[in-house]
Amino acid sequence: MMEQKLRWIDGFTKRREEEFTGLSREIWNYAETGMEEERSALALCRVLQENGFRVEKNLAGIPTAFVGSFGEGSPVIGFLGEFDALEGLSQRAGIDVKEPEEKCGNGHGCGHNLLGCGCLAAAVAVKEYMEEHGLKGTVRYYGCPGEEEGCGKVHMAKAGCFLGLDAALTWHPMDFNGIEGRGSLADLCMSFHFTGKSAHASSCPHMGRSALDALELLNIAANFMREHIIPEARIHYAITDAGGTAPNVIPARASAAYEVRAPKREQAKELKDRLLRAARGAAMMTDTEVEMEDGNSYSDYIPNDFLNRIAWEQLKKVELPVYTEEERDLAARLRRTFSERARDVGDEKERRQEPISGNLVPYEGTGGCLPVSTDVGDVSYLVPTVQLYTACCAAGTPGHSWQMVSQTGCSIGEKGMITAAKVLALTALCLFEKPELLKEAWEEHKRKVE
Ligand SMILES: [Zn+2]
The missing domain is CATH 3.30.70.360 (Alpha-Beta Plaits)
Structure with a gap:
């Protein structure tokens, strides 16, 4: 049964890949900062509507916060998309030298263009699969503005936007593949x-x-x-x-x-x-x-071990990207621009052969705390939440850097985005097929929130 879903998702992403990578480039180009993501939000809403989602805008009184829904009744599974850029990080895509596209312009130094479009691709894939296979339930795509500045999800959570959700799924571009088991501050x-x-x-x-x-x-x-x-x-x-x-x-x-x-x-x-x-x-x-x-x-982030394990099973099944000679070469050249400490990330032998991680970081359950904060935390207090990572850049790429902007606007980042879309879609489909799984996720959630 699982193999069939995997084949279906593979077929879907092969057919539709260009559409979602095109959208990611469009948002990368807009590079709009927190709470000012007008064109990016419009582009995402446009694709949601074209794909038959009902779109509701202006959530929590924020012009760039929105939700797209498809289907009816339970279970209700939501994807959390982000799309804000960082100030002053303008950089040309796909090169290994620091060269702004626009002086003093902004750039996607955290890869939220990939994050938003990867979640969207997953939502559309799930919707199509549900239609084709007569699955019941509702799939939602949340357009969450201002992760870097403005904490969009916090306001959306306070306004009740995540009410009725049975599970929230998201991911973040990273330099490795894995599932987040740690909390955040x-x-x-x-x-x-x-x-x-x-x-x-x-x-x-x-x-x-x-x-x-x-x-x-x-x-x-x-x-x-x-x-x-x-x-x-x-x-x-x-x-x-x-x-x-x-x-x-x-x-x-x-x-x-x-x-x-x-x-x-x-x-x-x-x-x-x-x-x-x-x-x-x-x-x-x-x-x-x-x-x-x-x-x-x-709020701090509360990882849900039960859902994490479902996502981990999907991540293990999905084929990780194969990189071209040019992509590997660009990643290797970019690595030379990192500080020595950043270059020391991971296994040296592996790095020499593959400058972009092709490994899975084993999932070892929940525990520990990341020394950063995210507005996904406020969603995780309300509903069981999963956070996935896929490699979207050369190993050791510093966050919020020009090197990150260079890679989130080219095929290296986009390959990681498609991998994330597949894993997220497969995870959601597991829940739509067996909604009884959610019971256990909620029991754990209630225990942890108390
Ligand atoms: Zn980020």
Whole structure:
């Protein structure tokens, strides 16, 4: 039975590959940054509509957030697509030298053009298969804007956009093939604004109350705090307003942006509360006032082992890409532009023969924590979620780099995208064929969210 599905998906991607790689190039070319992905979102909606999906736009009041649905009733399986680019990373595709296409332009340094189109290809494949084989259920494609900036999924989650989903499937371009079993850091952003009293710093300093003094005391408190927080936690800050540039004026205002990260969102919340108390203490010490302004917040990612194992079985079955001599040569030349540390990634012998990883990183269950944050976390709190990786670039390619932009706009990235589409589609089809599998995924989910 499985072999038949695999053959069908192989046939589908062979027939339709150009359509989806073409769309990926189109979005790569638009290179629109978070929450401004107008043309990219339009292009994705266009393809959804052409393929018979019902499209609903403007989700959570965000013009570039949308969902395309096909079918009716349960199970409801959703793919999470992203399509935002990064500022200032413009780069010509398929070359091994740093050369912007457009001065100060943007670029797909995280490969979200591939991410969005790979998920779309999977959604269309699943829809066609369901029609052909009379499978029941609903397939959804979520257009999730602003992963890099704006945390689209967080707003969509708050607005209830993921309600009714039985499982969420996504992937990310990487330099290896595997399934994510680790969680990620919850990330809470906030700003502290101090208000004091301005005065001449020499003639009447006693009349002033320095907001900058308060801010400095808060930063000192945060730095002392570091010794007494869990080792995985992170505290970052940036002074966003020092209250002026004249040393002879007591600053009446000062602000800092803070970010706290921890493996679980309750732990991050605890750190945030401690910082707020430190800020109040700093204000008391300096006889100033403080106000905290809430910023973006990302939940940690909760991987679902049961769904991961289903996806892993599919990944093992799918044939990994075969690269042409030119692609391997480009990857090898790009590798020479990486720092020594990045070049040391993986098995050296393998790398010498194959500059793009053709290996599967074995799936070893859930556990551990990635030292980064993603808005997929907020979806994973609501519904069992799977995150797949496929090799879309030379081994060791740094994220958010011109080398990544070069590869996400050429066939190296696109081959990884098609692999991802196949694995995601096959995983979804397993769930449509045996919806009872979802019960176990949900039992695990409920256990982990509690
Ligand atoms: Zn990314």
